[in-house]
Amino acid sequence: MRLKRIAALAAVLLLALPGAVRAQLPTPEVAQAWRNNPWVGKIKERGVLKVGFDTFVPWAMKNKKGAYVGFEIEVALALADDLGVAAEFVPTAWDGIIPALLTSKFDVIIGGMGITEERRQRVAFTDPYEFSGIGIAASRISAPGLSSLSDFNKKNIVVAVKGGTTAAIAAKELLPEATIEAFDTEGQTMQELLSGRAQAILAGAPFPADLAARNPDRIYVPISGTLTQEPIGMALNPRDTEALPALNAWIGSRQAGGWLSDRWSYWFETLDWEPEVR
Numbered sequence: 001m002r003l004k005r006i007a008a009l010a011a012v013l014l015l016a017l018p019g020a021v022r023a024q025l026p027t028p029e030v031a032q033a034w035r036n037n038p039w040v041g042k043i044k045e046r047g048v049l050k051v052g053f054d055t056f057v058p059w060a061m062k063n064k065k066g067a068y069v070g071f072e073i074e075v076a077l078a079l080a081d082d083l084g085v086a087a088e089f090v091p092t093a094w095d096g097i098i099p100a101l102l103t104s105k106f107d108v109i110i111g112g113m114g115i116t117e118e119r120r121q122r123v124a125f126t127d128p129y130e131f132s133g134i135g136i137a138a139s140r141i142s143a144p145g146l147s148s149l150s151d152f153n154k155k156n157i158v159v160a161v162k163g164g165t166t167a168a169i170a171a172k173e174l175l176p177e178a179t180i181e182a183f184d185t186e187g188q189t190m191q192e193l194l195s196g197r198a199q200a201i202l203a204g205a206p207f208p209a210d211l212a213a214r215n216p217d218r219i220y221v222p223i224s225g226t227l228t229q230e231p232i233g234m235a236l237n238p239r240d241t242e243a244l245p246a247l248n249a250w251i252g253s254r255q256a257g258g259w260l261s262d263r264w265s266y267w268f269e270t271l272d273w274e275p276e277v278r
Contacts, residue, residue: 026082026253033249040083040246043107049080049087052101053111054094056162056186057207058267060111063276071267075129076110078259079250093184095164098122101237108243109235112204114166116230124241125233129251130264133226134170137208137219141196147222152200153177160189160198167202170228174202194218202227206268 026034034040043049053060053072060070068089080087090106101109101123112132115125138146146152152159153175161168163182171180181198183189190211192198196218201208205226212219234251236243254260267273 030249030253033246037242037246039240039243043083043085047085049083049085050090050106051076051087052090052092052097052106052109054092054097056112056204057210058273061277069276071263072110072112074263082250094162101235104237112232113235114230115233116166123235124238124244125235126244126247127251128231128233129255129260130232132230132232133205134167134202134228135205135208135226136200136202136223137193137212138200138222139193139196139198140218140220143199149174155179157200158198160192160201162186162189162203166230167204171202174227
């Protein structure tokens with residue numbers, strides 16, 4: 001009974017999110033893919049979907065009340081709601097999130113994880129459910145007027161990144177001559193840039209552009225748009241590959257119904273959510 005109450009509460013919380021679209025029951029195609037699926041059966045029997053993630057704005061972050069909100073939080077809540085179970089969120093440092101998955105600390109990573117060949121060697125990925133990219137922001141204090149990657153690709157340029165992310169990989173590939181400094185959180189990279197200790201940061205969009213918009217006197221965007229284009233997928237322990245057809249069917253259904261694009265637009269193309277967080 002207690003698990004049923006938790007699942008019901010998760011559904012209520014989903015409906016309470018700003019601009020949220022009401023979760024739909026699984027389509028016949030999804031129900032068919034879930035029928036007799038061992039992974040789905042395990043989750044349903046337990047009554048809880050354990051989700052690993054780390055905080056990235058606006059993927060997942062705490063609101064003023066201390067609750068997690070964001071695009072990935074909505075995705076996880078909708079999946080759990082459709083499964084008829086509660087969502088248990090397990091915040092995990094990004095550089096340790098794959099090892100935590102492999103030691104069964106949670107069932108799935110739903111956390112803005114880009115699908116890369118290096119990661120494919122360690123985890124099983126679903127189909128992409130969205131596409132993101134890496135953006136750049138620069139310091140008006142210590143690097144004014146720069147406007148190209150070649151301007152930043154110099155040894156005297158310090159580029160701050162969050163360690164273990166595709167931004168860190170992109171920084172090494174795109175700016176091999178620059179001095180790359182990795183930090184545990186995006187907040188730390190932001191402080192490095194605001195202080196002028198770093199000349200630039202690379203991070204997942206829209207973080208760099210949002211940072212510049214909020215601090216126009218100290219930060220600017222030297223190159224508009226994104227420097228990369230990367231598919232985002234849910235990551236699973238390789239021993240749970242039977243979950244892939246079940247989750248891919250769900251992703252396809254949510255894409256076809258427009259729910260994923262609607263929530264992406266809310267979190268990445270508007271700032272309607274910002275008063276709840278800041």
